[in-house]
Amino acid sequence: DTSLAEVNSFSPSMPISPSSMINQYKFEDEPELRDLFITVDDPESHITAIETFITYRVVTKTSRGEFDSSEYEVRRRYQDFLWLKSKLEEAHPTLIIPPLPEKFIMKGMVERFSDEFIETRRKALHKFLNRIADHPTLTFNEDFKIFLTAQAWELSSHKKQGPGLLSRMGQTVRAVASSVRGGVKNRPEMFIEINDYVETFSQKINVLDKIAHRIYKEEREYFNEMKEYGPIHTLWSASEEDIADSLKGVASCIDKCCKATEKRMAGLSENLLPILHEYVLYSEILMGVLKRRDQIQGELDSKVDALANKKTEKDLFSEEIGKLEDKVECANNALKADWDRWKQNMQCDMRSTFTNMAENNLHYYEE
Amino acid sequence: MEDCLAKKMEITVSEAEKRTGRNAVNMQETYTAYLIETRAVESQSEGQCAPVDSLWRRYSEFELLRNYLSATYPHIVVPPLPEKRADFVWHKLSADNMDPDFVERRRIGLENFLLRVASHPVLCQDKIFYSFLTQEGGWKEIVNETGFQLKVITVIVCLMTAVTQKYSNKHLSGCLRFTELKHYSDELQSVISHLLRVRARVADRLYGVYKVHGNYGRVFSEWSAIEKEMGDGLQSAGHHMDVYAASIDDILEEEEHYADQLKEYLFYAEALRAVCRKHELMQYDLEMAAQDLTSKKQQCEELATGTVRTFSLKGMTSKLFGQETPEQREAKIKVLEEQIQEGEEQLKSKNLEGRDFVKSAWADIERFKEQKNHDLKEALISYAVMQISMCKKGIQVWTNAKECFSKM
Numbered sequence: 001d002t003s004l005a006e007v008n009s010f011s012p013s014m015p016i017s018p019s020s021m022i023n024q025y026k027f028e029d030e031p032e033l034r035d036l037f038i039t040v041d042d043p044e045s046h047i048t049a050i051e052t053f054i055t056y057r058v059v060t061k062t063s064r065g066e067f068d069s070s071e072y073e074v075r076r077r078y079q080d081f082l083w084l085k086s087k088l089e090e091a092h093p094t095l096i097i098p099p100l101p102e103k104f105i106m107k108g109m110v111e112r113f114s115d116e117f118i119e120t121r122r123k124a125l126h127k128f129l130n131r132i133a134d135h136p137t138l139t140f141n142e143d144f145k146i147f148l149t150a151q152a153w154e155l156s157s158h159k160k161q162g163p164g165l166l167s168r169m170g171q172t173v174r175a176v177a178s179s180v181r182g183g184v185k186n187r188p189e190m191f192i193e194i195n196d197y198v199e200t201f202s203q204k205i206n207v208l209d210k211i212a213h214r215i216y217k218e219e220r221e222y223f224n225e226m227k228e229y230g231p232i233h234t235l236w237s238a239s240e241e242d243i244a245d246s247l248k249g250v251a252s253c254i255d256k257c258c259k260a261t262e263k264r265m266a267g268l269s270e271n272l273l274p275i276l277h278e279y280v281l282y283s284e285i286l287m288g289v290l291k292r293r294d295q296i297q298g299e300l301d302s303k304v305d306a307l308a309n310k311k312t313e314k315d316l317f318s319e320e321i322g323k324l325e326d327k328v329e330c331a332n333n334a335l336k337a338d339w340d341r342w343k344q345n346m347q348c349d350m351r352s353t354f355t356n357m358a359e360n361n362l363h364y365y366e367e
Numbered sequence: 368m369e370d371c372l373a374k375k376m377e378i379t380v381s382e383a384e385k386r387t388g389r390n391a392v393n394m395q396e397t398y399t400a401y402l403i404e405t406r407a408v409e410s411q412s413e414g415q416c417a418p419v420d421s422l423w424r425r426y427s428e429f430e431l432l433r434n435y436l437s438a439t440y441p442h443i444v445v446p447p448l449p450e451k452r453a454d455f456v457w458h459k460l461s462a463d464n465m466d467p468d469f470v471e472r473r474r475i476g477l478e479n480f481l482l483r484v485a486s487h488p489v490l491c492q493d494k495i496f497y498s499f500l501t502q503e504g505g506w507k508e509i510v511n512e513t514g515f516q517l518k519v520i521t522v523i524v525c526l527m528t529a530v531t532q533k534y535s536n537k538h539l540s541g542c543l544r545f546t547e548l549k550h551y552s553d554e555l556q557s558v559i560s561h562l563l564r565v566r567a568r569v570a571d572r573l574y575g576v577y578k579v580h581g582n583y584g585r586v587f588s589e590w591s592a593i594e595k596e597m598g599d600g601l602q603s604a605g606h607h608m609d610v611y612a613a614s615i616d617d618i619l620e621e622e623e624h625y626a627d628q629l630k631e632y633l634f635y636a637e638a639l640r641a642v643c644r645k646h647e648l649m650q651y652d653l654e655m656a657a658q659d660l661t662s663k664k665q666q667c668e669e670l671a672t673g674t675v676r677t678f679s680l681k682g683m684t685s686k687l688f689g690q691e692t693p694e695q696r697e698a699k700i701k702v703l704e705e706q707i708q709e710g711e712e713q714l715k716s717k718n719l720e721g722r723d724f725v726k727s728a729w730a731d732i733e734r735f736k737e738q739k740n741h742d743l744k745e746a747l748i749s750y751a752v753m754q755i756s757m758c759k760k761g762i763q764v765w766t767n768a769k770e771c772f773s774k775m
Contacts, residue, residue: 218579239555
């Protein structure tokens with residue numbers, strides 16, 4: 001299977017460790033069934049008269065028939081990803097669209113274009129595209145295909161099509177208005193449960209995210225102190241004779257501990273922190289999806305109410321209502337299916353990420 | 368070491384008690400008293416247990432004992448006392464002298480002090496030390512009667528004089544060893560105190576890392592409430608996080624003992640310096656005596672031959688205001704000759720003293736060096752063992768946690 005072999009060989013700038021490969025494969029599709037492989041790498045900065053921005057290289061390899069070629073390489077900037085996400089949300093309002101990394105980082109003194117920031121963002125963008133690729137419905141979305149394959153000018157012209165600014169604003173206004181009307185009266189039991197779950201989950205995942213960051217910070221401070229600790233022993237050994245060797249031994253052990261601590265921290269920042277953060281964003285997305293579902297149902301409910309009040313134009317309304325009922329049913333089903341899928345994935349991800357963290361700590365102590 | 372007290376007598380500082388009393392200015396104060404128990408070692412093989420003698424002493428009495436020993440045996444590196452106030456604390460340790468952990472560690476330190484004195488070939492034979500251990504009342508009076516405070520004051524005065532005269536011993540022979548020793552004790556003191564400071568900071572940080580993991584326990588438990596399949600795994604993993612967070616307390620307590628061992632040698636460095644100082648002062652004394660003798664001899668010669676080689680005010684005034692009579696000169700010469708005789712004898716005995724001092728001091732210093740190397744090596748080894756055990760505990764906790772996570 002050549003596509004599998006190619007996964008291992010391309011993008012030398014992206015660290016592909018066995019465990020990250022396994023992580024990718026933990027998506028619900030079996031490796032042999034995957035026919036779309038995407039990587040995001042090679043950030044490059046572009047300076048124009050008006051602005052500075054970063055583009056990332058997006059490489060796609062595929063064996064799907066609907067793609068004209070089997071390999072694509074394009075450059076995309078963050079704005080393009082934002083566009084893709086909003087198109088997907090438009091097309092599938094009750095599907096769970098994966099999160100994008102934030103526009104800005106509020107906390108800390110991370111510069112807008114520091115290497116660390118860019119690398120974190122690149123990894124998140126890579127995750128984003130792959131999650132879409134693994135989603136049974138989203139993967140066949142037309143805009144997604146265009147995103148992966150179109151050259152820069154093609155993409156710009158495609159973006160200009162579709163509902164104009166005014167109609168998009170109209171949609172937004174309607175959405176806000178319907179949410180202002182308050183919670184939906186006839187929310188099905190299942191979605192009430194999901195809502196409650198998401199609220200609690202969101203709380204807990206946020207706390208976990210904070211805890212993990214705090215642990216990272218404490219480990220970093222510990223590491224800084226340890227760096228000073230070893231050399232003192234070496235200094236001491238210079239004044240001693242008999243115990244000089246023992247002291248040097250202790251110094252070298254302490255240095256080894258330092259290195260092990262560095263590894264432990266790297267493990268945290270590469271694995272646990274990004275996943276926890278992704279799920280923090282996911283919990284916000286889930287709230288959004290649930291709202292949109294409520295909105296759709298709200299439309300139906302208000303039309304039904306209107307029908308009950310008006311005796312005439314029954315037929316017209318019935319047709320509309322029929323359509324809306326279908327819409328609601330579709331939305332509900334889509335959401336339910338996607339919800340189940342999301343939960344499965346979440347469980348998988350959490351399991352593997354925490355197991356990974358435990359293993360990391362094990363290695364730390366073993367060293 | 369054959370006849371040392373430690374072999375004949377079991378000594379322990381077994382308890383500590385808070386007391387209130389009145390101090391020297393009749394104000395109420397709180398202090399801690401320590402129970403010293405002693406028991407003769409002889410008949411243990413026959414299964415008989417000798418009776419235990421005990422008495423209470425407070426820290427200030429230990430200090431008095433040590434000051435006495437330092438003054439009476441200036442050529443000995445006298446074992447140090449545990450610290451008076453808690454130093455090198457990291458945030459969880461309290462700096463309060465009444466804190467039970469501090470009192471406990473001090474109790475161990477005091478016992479260690481007594482054992483060290485009792486196993487020292489010279490110090491263990493001291494009568495005052497023996498009465499410290501066995502005589503409850505009136506010990507203070509006995510110590511003061513020895514007049515050791517006078518020796519202390521003499522040393523201080525000598526020191527101040529030498530300092531004001533900017534005395535340096537570069538040009539004296541036989542001092543190279545002591546100069547090196549002084550440098551060594553300075554280095555030892557600075558490196559150990561640096562080490563202890565950094566260790567305290569490292570301990571603080573490590574404490575933070577472990578304790579934050581405890582938060583996982585709480586959140587996992589809350590999260591498990593809303594999960595179905597993941598619930599059990601999360602809950603039990605949370606429990607292990609709690610275990611992990613709690614384990615740091617014992618680990619760091621053990622490390623405190625290691626820190627105390629290092630502290631002992633930090634204070635020993637001070638004792639080493641005291642011996643060096645005494646040697647310096649003796650050399651200074653010797654040199655001053657020699658100088659004095661030389662100048663007196665010169666004066667004598669001048670008077671006898673009538674030549675003036677050195678300037679003296681008296682000589683000038685006598686030249687200006689008339690010569691002395693031959694009788695006056697004779698009298699002066701006689702006085703000087705007596706003084707010279709005395710001076711030469713004194714110089715001889717001081718030289719002897721000096722040589723004896725160097726010999727016995729150096730013997731004790733060699734003994735100290737061996738003891739130090741042995742003790743520090745053992746301390747380092749035990750530190751390594753502690754670290755290994757900490758890692759083993761860590762491995763266990765995370766293996767368990769990993770299992771729980773994989774069952775999620």
